Amino acid sequence: MTERLEDIAVAMVASGKGILAADESSGTIKKRFDSINVTSTEDTRRDYREMLFRADDAMKNHISGVILYDETLRQKAKDGTPLVDIMRNAGSIPGIKVDMGAKPLAGFEGETITEGLDGLRERLTEYYALGARFAKWRAVISISSALPTYGAIKQNAQALARYAALCQEAGIVPIVEPEILMDGVPGDHSIDRNYEVTDAVLKSVFNELYDARVKLEGMILKPNMVIDGKNARKASVAEIAEKTVRCLKANVPSAVPGIAFLSGGQSDVEATANLNAMNAGFDMPWNLTFSYGRALQAAALKAWSGKAENVAAGQKAFAHRARMNGLAAEGKWSEALENAG
Numbered sequence: 001m002t003e004r005l006e007d008i009a010v011a012m013v014a015s016g017k018g019i020l021a022a023d024e025s026s027g028t029i030k031k032r033f034d035s036i037n038v039t040s041t042e043d044t045r046r047d048y049r050e051m052l053f054r055a056d057d058a059m060k061n062h063i064s065g066v067i068l069y070d071e072t073l074r075q076k077a078k079d080g081t082p083l084v085d086i087m088r089n090a091g092s093i094p095g096i097k098v099d100m101g102a103k104p105l106a107g108f109e110g111e112t113i114t115e116g117l118d119g120l121r122e123r124l125t126e127y128y129a130l131g132a133r134f135a136k137w138r139a140v141i142s143i144s145s146a147l148p149t150y151g152a153i154k155q156n157a158q159a160l161a162r163y164a165a166l167c168q169e170a171g172i173v174p175i176v177e178p179e180i181l182m183d184g185v186p187g188d189h190s191i192d193r194n195y196e197v198t199d200a201v202l203k204s205v206f207n208e209l210y211d212a213r214v215k216l217e218g219m220i221l222k223p224n225m226v227i228d229g230k231n232a233r234k235a236s237v238a239e240i241a242e243k244t245v246r247c248l249k250a251n252v253p254s255a256v257p258g259i260a261f262l263s264g265g266q267s268d269v270e271a272t273a274n275l276n277a278m279n280a281g282f283d284m285p286w287n288l289t290f291s292y293g294r295a296l297q298a299a300a301l302k303a304w305s306g307k308a309e310n311v312a313a314g315q316k317a318f319a320h321r322a323r324m325n326g327l328a329a330e331g332k333w334s335e336a337l338e339n340a341g
């Protein structure tokens, strides 16, 4: 029996759980491995991801789903078990990144358009057969005093909406990710400039989703938090939480079951503290959780450093971050718990 989109979406944002973004494309995972002096090969990528997916406690209790890259969805663990089965056995839903990356947008200097719509219907059918029940598409929005332009916002929102409609047709829940870069160039924008841009982008995205007849009950939004640029960090946790929740309430219909943030270059603890402040301080119509890549993986990657003897240490670091973010998703995190290890 085909599962209902609404039920999958609700499971993805179940209380105390969130999503692990492990969908680094080959170029991005190479960068991550370079930072720990590990060569990126099919085997090292498998070893690293197998370590995460076999962290049973984290996967069972705090990770509702994992966003995978095409290679990982098809990959087997060292003992021959499909990686997808390992996560399914832990009760975690496999997901797949289906965009083909952000490319320069013709006629719009400094802005990008995410590609991957051609042939997407066929790819989604295959991904469904391989076990994926949700997908992700990331639009990248540059921010400065002059950017983004109306044209770039609109074209990215349209692509997100076309992607989302195709996913739902295939029985796959779309994660709709419009990311306003926090760590882009120049990165000196204020939190209020970020509010203005996030507000405009979300308005455009929900208009396009409506026009494309996307069922809001069967999707998840993955936005950035409303935060100042990486070279202008001044805003407090309380200010980030208040402005982010205000912006989301102004734009995201309550029919959307859940919102799962990206971390966008925030430090591990910042990303946790900000999510916690929103859940602890505000009543909201949707479940608010995490879909972190770097903020869930950085400590585990470092602890592992490519060595088999460090797998337990890598899993421990991952389990701690997953637990801290699980608590933040319920507004129950504290610095004391963070430091208790």
Ligand code: 5MM
Pocket: 021, 022, 023, 024, 025, 026, 027, 028, 029, 067, 101, 138, 179, 261, 262, 263, 264, 265, 291, 292, 293, 294, 295
């Ligand atoms: C894991 O990184 C994803 C993108 O990878 P590519 O740039 O290689 O396509 C990215 O979409 C990620 O899922 C989200 O941005 C969330 O990750 P962060 O690190 O921002 O939490």
